[in-house]
Structure formats: C-alpha cells, structure tokens
Amino acid sequence: MTSLIQEAQQVLMHTYNPFPINLVSGDGCYVKDSNGREYLDFLSGIAVNSLGYNHPGFNEAVDNQLHRIIHYSNLFLNEQQIDLAKKLINNSSFDKAFFCNSGTEAVESALKLAKKFGKAKKNGAWKIIAMNQSFHGRTSGSLSLTGQIKYQHSFLPLLPGVVFARFNDFDDLKQKMDPDTCAVILEPIQGEGGIHPADKKYLEKVRDLCTVEKAALIFDEVQCGMGRTGTLFAHEHFGVYPDIIALAKGLGGGLPIGAILSTKEFDLFEPGDHAATFGGNPLVCSGARAVLHELIDNNLLETIRESGSYMKERLEQISQNYSFVKEIRGLGFMLGMEVNIPAADIVSSCREEGLLLVTAGPSVVRFVPPLITGKNEIDKAIHILNSVLEKLQKKACL
Numbered sequence: 001m002t003s004l005i006q007e008a009q010q011v012l013m014h015t016y017n018p019f020p021i022n023l024v025s026g027d028g029c030y031v032k033d034s035n036g037r038e039y040l041d042f043l044s045g046i047a048v049n050s051l052g053y054n055h056p057g058f059n060e061a062v063d064n065q066l067h068r069i070i071h072y073s074n075l076f077l078n079e080q081q082i083d084l085a086k087k088l089i090n091n092s093s094f095d096k097a098f099f100c101n102s103g104t105e106a107v108e109s110a111l112k113l114a115k116k117f118g119k120a121k122k123n124g125a126w127k128i129i130a131m132n133q134s135f136h137g138r139t140s141g142s143l144s145l146t147g148q149i150k151y152q153h154s155f156l157p158l159l160p161g162v163v164f165a166r167f168n169d170f171d172d173l174k175q176k177m178d179p180d181t182c183a184v185i186l187e188p189i190q191g192e193g194g195i196h197p198a199d200k201k202y203l204e205k206v207r208d209l210c211t212v213e214k215a216a217l218i219f220d221e222v223q224c225g226m227g228r229t230g231t232l233f234a235h236e237h238f239g240v241y242p243d244i245i246a247l248a249k250g251l252g253g254g255l256p257i258g259a260i261l262s263t264k265e266f267d268l269f270e271p272g273d274h275a276a277t278f279g280g281n282p283l284v285c286s287g288a289r290a291v292l293h294e295l296i297d298n299n300l301l302e303t304i305r306e307s308g309s310y311m312k313e314r315l316e317q318i319s320q321n322y323s324f325v326k327e328i329r330g331l332g333f334m335l336g337m338e339v340n341i342p343a344a345d346i347v348s349s350c351r352e353e354g355l356l357l358v359t360a361g362p363s364v365v366r367f368v369p370p371l372i373t374g375k376n377e378i379d380k381a382i383h384i385l386n387s388v389l390e391k392l393q394k395k396a397c398l
C-alpha cells in the first residue's frame with residue numbers, strides 16, 4: 001500500500017488526500033479492498049452509486065450497450081439519449097433535457113441557459129443570486145456560485161454579477177432581487193454545506209418571487225436528486241417546481257453523466273450555444289436508464305422512503321446517548337449528523353471498523369448509502385457507528 005501511495009504522490013496532482021485503501025471490487029452495499037477486507041459502504045462514491053455494486057440489471061444494460069456502441073457524437077441521432085430524456089420528462093414537470101458529464105457541467109449549463117434567458121427575455125438581465133454555504137462545483141462558473149470562500153479564494157476574481165443571500169432567509173433574498181437578476185440558484189437540500197434542507201414555506205415564497213420578478217428558478221439537485229430522498233427529485237417533497245434543474249451523481253449509477261432539465265419557457269438553446277462531446281453518450285445513457293428503471297418501474301423510490309425513515313429513526317435513537325451529537329437532519333438516504341467534535345474523527349474510526357462514511361463540512365457526518373440499502377445493512381451500520389460513538393464519548397470523558 002505504501003508504494004501505491006508513493007506512486008500516487010509521484011504521478012497525480014495533489015487535489016485529494018486519499019485514504020490508504022485500494023478498493024478493487026464491490027457487491028450490493030459492500031466493497032472490498034486489495035487485501036480482501038470488506039467495508040459496508042454508506043458513502044457510495046459520494047451519493048453516486050445509486051444501485052450499489054455489481055447490480056444485475058444495471059450490469060446487463062451497460063454490458064449490452066458496451067458490446068454495441070459506446071460513443072459516436074451528438075452530431076448523430078442517439079436513441080439511448082432520447083429514451084433517457086423521455087423517461088426523465090415523463091416523470092417530472094420538465095419538457096426538455098440536455099446531457100453533459102458531471103455536476104459542475106450541469107450547473108454551468110444551467111448558468112448559461114439562465115444568462116441566455118436574461119439576454120433574450122429580460123432586457124439583458126445577467127445577475128444570479130446564489131446561497132451562502134452552497135456548493136455547485138469546481139469549474140469557474142459553478143465555483144462563482146458556490147457560497148463558501150474556502151473553495152474560491154485561490155481563484156478570485158471569479159464571475160461578476162453573483163450575489164449571495166442567506167439560505168432559508170426570504171427577506172434577504174427579496175432584498176437582493178433586482179431587475180438585473182436573471183436567476184436564483186439553490187440546493188433544496190444543501191449537501192456539502194452540511195445537509196441543510198430548505199424550509200417548505202421559504203421555497204414557496206422563492207418560487208412566487210421568481211415568477212413575479214421573471215427570474216429563472218434553478219434547483220441544483222446534483223446531490224439530492226435522482227431518488228436520493230425517496231422521491232425522484234427532492235423538490236417533490238416541497239411541492240415547489242423550478243424552471244431548470246441540474247442533475248448528475250446518482251443519475252448514472254457510477255457512470256459519468258450530468259443533465260439539465262427545463263420547462264418549455266426556458267428551452268432557449270440553439271445549435272452552437274452549448275454542447276458536450278461526450279454528453280449523454282449511449283453507454284452512460286444505458287446506465288442512467290437502468291437506474292431510472294429501478295427507481296420508477298421497480299418501486300425503489302418507495303423502499304428508499306421506508307428505509308430512509310428507518311435509518312433516521314435509528315440515528316435519532318442512538319444520538320440520545322451522546323451529548324456531542326447536536327442534530328440529525330435530512331430526508332431519505334441523504335442524512336447528516338451534526339456533532340460538536342470533529343466529524344472526521346467519527347468517519348475515520350468508523351472506517352477502521354469497516355463502515356465507510358464521509359463528512360459534509362467539519363461538524364457533520366454524512367450518510368449517503370447506495371439507494372438499495374436495506375434494514376440489515378442499516379442495523380449493521382448503526383451498530384458500528386454506535387460503538388464508535390461510545391468509544392469517543394469515553395475518550396472525551398477521560
């Protein structure tokens with residue numbers, strides 16, 4: 001392992017500090033490292049591997065496509081892409097789709113669409129209101145919308161015209177809205193910012209304000225979308241419907257695909273405006289189609305709602321015993337445990353005990369398991385977590 005770490009340091013740019021674990025295979029909700037050690041995975045590639053690992057339906061769909069054609073170009077018709085778009089549109093409030101490769105690209109696409117809307121339909125309006133503590137990605141446009149200076153500071157100045165408002169504070173947003181505002185972007189459940197769900201009333205008011213002020217309402221559901229919260233899109237929980245939505249992560253079940261969906265009114269791109277060479281190629285679309293098939297046709301959404309509630313209850317139960325646990329938040333399989341000790345200590349102790357987790361900021365432990373996770377895996381994860389919390393509590397008392 002040491003030599004692999006050294007090799008990584010020699011040849012890879014230092015954008016990550018990887019854990020010294022070389023994962024080589026996976027099955028269901030479990031992954032195995034190169035020493036044969038098994039881990040229960042409650043991080044799923046950071047909310048990506050929706051169907052876990054080695055899922056038969058997913059494998060079959062992708063394998064079939066792999067042996068036919070992987071990629072050609074959007075210069076040609078693409079049946080798999082059309083089929084995927086139809087499935088997304090038929091199960092949402094949107095009318096059109098555009099496919100790209102990642103979350104940050106989906107946000108870039110939404111940003112460009114909003115700017116085009118401002119130019120074409122709102123007297124050249126070009127400003128965007130984004131939220132404090134948001135996370136929208138690492139490319140320059142989406143980084144400009146990310147309301148956390150720690151990600152931005154080495155790259156300033158970023159895009160002009162981005163104004164930040166306090167999340168869940170309608171008055172603040174209203175005050176910042178002006179005739180030059182072409183869009184408001186927010187995550188219905190902030191992910192990297194610490195698993196903070198929006199208030200329903202707040203979202204309703206934001207929707208009304210955007211309609212009255214003729215600004216595009218963009219929801220970034222890159223993390224909270226695609227069934228993660230037990231509905232296909234997180235905004236369904238709130239009954240609030242955006243004009244544009246950004247998707248990625250779980251959409252491809254591990255294959256790199258992102259998308260934006262928009263209503264008819266925002267269907268404004270023309271040839272030459274926007275494109276992606278790999279965007280929605282047949283292979284990634286076949287994977288995304290298999291994910292949607294499980295979520296919608298095989299009722300996985302219902303199971304996620306049940307299992308997610310069970311998981312939240314269990315987390316709430318055990319957290320009663322630990323004074324350093326402040327709150328359990330989230331919906332479905334997007335849950336966070338806020339603590340007033342370093343969340344990274346809990347995550348690394350759980351990893352040593354065979355449970356993979358990830359933080360969401362310094363004080364939140366995040367639970368984003370594969371969407372196929374059942375009661376047995378939840379009980380096992382809770383058991384490991386509980387024993388780790390117990391040890392940390394004892395240590396803190398010493």
Ligand SMILES: Cc1ncc(COP(=O)(O)O)c(C=O)c1O
Pocket residue numbers: 102103104105107135136137138187191192220221222223224248249
């Ligand atoms: C809400 C949200 N938007 C955008 C992104 C960026 O996605 P990607 O890493 O695929 O570019 C992320 C990634 O964590 C995210 O959580």
